[in-house]
Amino acid sequence: MKTWWRKGLFLGALGLLFLTGCSEKYPLLDPQGPVARKEYHMLLLTTILTGIVIVPVVILLFVVAFRYRDRPNSKAAYKPDWHESKWLEIIWWGIPVIIILIIATVTVKETFALQYPPEKKEPITVEVTSLDWKWLFTYPEQGIATVNYMNIPTDRPVKFVLTSDAPINAFWIPSLGGMQYTMPGMAMRLWSQADEPGTYIGKGANFSGKHFAKMSFKVNAQSQEDFDKWVEEIKSTKPALTNEGYAELSKQSVVGESAYSSYPEDLYMNILMKNGGEYMPNHWMMMENQKTAQPTK
Template sequence: MAPKRSKRAFRYLSLMALAVGLLVSGCGQQYVLLHPAGPVAASELGLIYISGAAMLFMVLLVWVLFAIVIVRFRDKPGNKAPYRPLWDHNRKLELFWLALSFIIVIIISVPTVQKTYALDKIPSGTDPIVIDVTSLDYKWLFEYPQQHIATVNYIDIPSGVPVLFELTADSPMNTFWVPQLGGMEYTMPGEVLPLWLEASHPGVYWGRSGQFSGTGFVHMTFNVKAVPMAQFQQWVQNVRQTASPMTLADYHQLLQHNWISPRSYSSYPASTFPNTTHGFTLEGGMYMQMKNMYMNMPSN
């Protein structure tokens, strides 16, 4: 029996090691979420570490207590553990678990709230690059209102400069996500939601749709190329001079349910992006608007 048990235990340990290896290696791909390339992603990675450490502590504690119970209360000759068939509860243990759970929640929630509010505003004294993002079926349209150019399924941005993404959708609701630069944000028809990200250094960063929105959503991937400001301005001039303008007919073709290769436009119609944001801003405009509305409502 001993050799069989040893083989079974070795098999279980091998499977666990394989699972951990796949998680760490990403099945041969770089785990980009753990390699932040900007201040927003670096701040959010700290929250992932805090939450992971807290949850790992709880898991290990449960397994240690589980092992103690197995050894202490195992039905075997000579076991001196007390036999209490009418045991119901232990008030001290219940208070301990309640207090420990409360402490874990505090450890996770306090830094999460602090960093969420800190990241709600673009750093003061900076002039961000604005990119209007529209999720389509099944592609991404990026419009640069300051440069008056547009791209499909790829973005160029200057490194070391905040980028304000204004997000909407002309298709089912979707999610815009560049893992190495920061967390994801929704795109919704008829609404404009803000998200600011920044690439600390030049590089090419992988982006994609983070939400199922149809059979072709798997193709909704794009690259974010961060370059020095001078190279970014040169790229803008090159697009203006070499790319063709986007017409309304071109935009209606983009609305079709298909996937297309990356492309550029030297200009685009103003009507392709919503004019109003319904109060959503990076300074909490929507919150203040709703607060004032409720404060002015007559009481019953």
């Protein structure tokens, strides 16, 4: 058997070996909310459009390598004076340009469309603080706090207000979509939503030191009724988070999950102010007002 046939069989077997692992669901390919679904559709569109270029190029690579290989009595055309073709230039430059324009247009449109949650249901707000090496979630409307896990109601938008009291990190829940950096002194914003009950994994998606790989957290999506029961349970069974307790929590350490029945009302604002920022409790409303404001006469 010729060498190139052996190499072809080896590459084919290697490809099948990798494909055997595709039966398992990956979070990015298993969207569980409206944001994740839009991102998934954008991923599919980009894959299909880039495939229009990649697949023919890969096929032509093997065809050209086979047809023009060095062999006796080759019948392949030999044109040493041929140097260009206007039609070929138009094809291999025009098609990629069109594809890039389509991808750019769709990406910009969908990105702006995902800036604000739908107005059908009242969102719930969760303040997110990344620490070394853990996540603190505070619920300003419910008055409770959790570490390394959060509960959210299903079929209801969740508005995340994100900051950091440690090095810059990135907040990411692959199954629910969206990713946003957490930065000291800044209140970034992101929204998401879970359509079905379940437990989803969130990650710290930016290098932030020795134990950054352990900065994962659970997101438990449950019905509104179960969420309300959970809040009441936390309030009645868990201790309060004090300023002293937060000072200890914010030290570099790896901890497990915990919850608190209350926390200092100005905790999140103090975190922002300490790092040179300014907290606007109604920042989302202000953004909405700016978006819909009419010019004054």
